[in-house]
Amino acid sequence: MTADYLTLTEKTLSELLPSEDTRERSLIESMKYSLEAGGKRVRPRLVFEFSALCGGDPESAACFACAVEMIHTYSLIHDDLPCMDDDDMRRGKPSNHRVFGEDIALLAGDALLTLAFETLSSDRAAKAAGDRACRLASKTLAAYAGATGMVGGQVIDLESEGKSAPLEVLREMDYKKTACLIKAACELGCLSAGAGEKELRAASLYGESIGIAFQIQDDILDCTATDEELGKPVGSDSENGKSTYVSLLGIEKCRELVDELTEKAIKALDVFENDASSLREFALELAQRRK
C-alpha cells in the first residue's frame, strides 16, 4: 500500500497541475515547487487507506487525496509569508516566497486552494466517484479547511502570540489547525468509496484522535529534543511565552494523553469489516515517532 499510494499521489498531482507552457509560467513553477516538496504525504495516505478500507479503488480516491494535499500545501505557503510566520526555510529548502517572491507565493497559494476544488469537481473525479460524492467531498473539505476549521485555527494561533493560553484555547487551536485537515482526509477516503454514515463517523473520530495526538507528540518532541552542542532543549514554543501541552500539563500527562488518543483512534476502526491493520499501525507509528 505505502509505495503504491505514494506513486499514485505524485503521478496524479503532476497530471492535475496546469501546463507550464503559459504566460504565467512562474506561478505554475511556484505551485509545483511546493507541491513537489511534499514530505510523507500523510493526508493522501489517509484518503487512500480509508477508501480501500471501505472497498473503494485507488482511482476513485486519487483526486480526493490530491485535493487534500493541495490544501495542505497552500496553507504552508501562506503560513511562511512574512506577514505570518516569516519562515525562510520549509522542509530543508528555501520557502516559496524566498524563491518566487511574496506576490507569486501569495498567488500560488490562492491557485492551489482553487485547484483543490477544481480537482474535487472535475469530470475525472465525478467519473470515478459520482456527482454526489464529489459534492460531499467539496463540502467536507471546505468546512474543515475554512473559517471555522484550519484557517480559524491559524487565527487563534496568531491571537495567542506571546500570551499564555489556557488549555481549552490550545485544544481548540490544535483541533482546528491540525486535526481538521487530517479528519477531512479520513472522511474523504470514505466518501470516495461511497461509504455510509457509520463509517464516516468512525473515520472522523480516528482522524480527530490521531490529529490531536500528533500535535501533543510534537510538543513533547520540541521539549525533549536537545541542541547537540549546548545540551539544552530547543525550539520550544514555551520559550517565547506561548502555551504548549507540555507547559500546561507536564510531560508525563502528555505521554498518557497521546496513548489514550491513539487507543481511541484504533478502537474507532472496529466498525470496519475489512482489515484495518495498516491504519492501526499508522496510529501507533505517529505516537511513537521520535522526530
Added chain:
Amino acid sequence: MTADYLTLTEKTLSELLPSEDTRERSLIESMKYSLEAGGKRVRPRLVFEFSALCGGDPESAACFACAVEMIHTYSLIHDDLPCMDDDDMRRGKPSNHRVFGEDIALLAGDALLTLAFETLSSDRAAKAAGDRACRLASKTLAAYAGATGMVGGQVIDLESEGKSAPLEVLREMDYKKTACLIKAACELGCLSAGAGEKELRAASLYGESIGIAFQIQDDILDCTATDEELGKPVGSDSENGKSTYVSLLGIEKCRELVDELTEKAIKALDVFENDASSLREFALELAQRRK
C-alpha cells in the same frame, strides 16, 4: 429585478457567513467588512439574470451568486495587500489589511475563497439546483478563478509592471483578470437553472464580451478623466509605462471596440427564448458609463 436581486444577495451573504460568536471573531469581522462593502454586485446580478432567463428561480441562483461574489471579494483583499498593489483604500474605505492587519486580511481572503466552494457544495445549493449542477458550478468557477483564469491574469499583470506590453499580452491579461469571473457568473446563472449547452455557450460569449468591453472602457475613462484642479488627465496606467488599450490603439479605436463587443454581447442573447431586455440594457449601461 434589480432591487430584488440586490436584497436577496445581501440577505444570502449574511446567512452564509459564519457566526461572529467564536474565538476567531476578528476573522469573521474581516470577511464581513469586505463582503459588505460590496458596490453594485455586478456578478451576482449576472447570475440572477441568466438564471431567470433560463427559467430558474431566485433561490436556485442565490448560492451560486454569492459564491461568485465571495471569489471577487477575496481577490480584492489579496490584491490590496502590501506585497501586491499595496492599496490603503478600497471603495472609499480603508482596505481590509489597514483595518485588520495583513495577517488577518490574508486569512480572510483564504477563508472567503474556501467559503465560496463550501457554498457551491452546500446542502442548500444542492436542494435548490441538484448535485450535478453544484459540481459543474464548482468546476466552472474554479477554472475561471484559478491559475489559468483570474489568478493567472494577476500574474501577467505583475510581470508586465513597468513594461510596455504588446496588445496580445494586454488582451490575455484583461481576459483572465476581469472577463473570466464575469463569464463564470453568466455560466453559473445558466447552470443553476439546468440550462443546456447552447445557452451556456451564449452566456459565456456575452460574459466574455462585456468583460473585455468593461476593461477597455475603464482605460478610456482613466485617460479622459481630468483632475478638476489641474485640468490634466489622471490615474492613467500609461503614465507609469504600462500599456493600456488607449496607449496602444488610440481612443477612437477603443471606442469602436467597446461598441463592437457590446453588440456581440447583445447578439449572443438571441438564442434565449425568454425576454432578455434587462441583459441587453445592462451591456449598454456598461458601455455608456462615465465613471
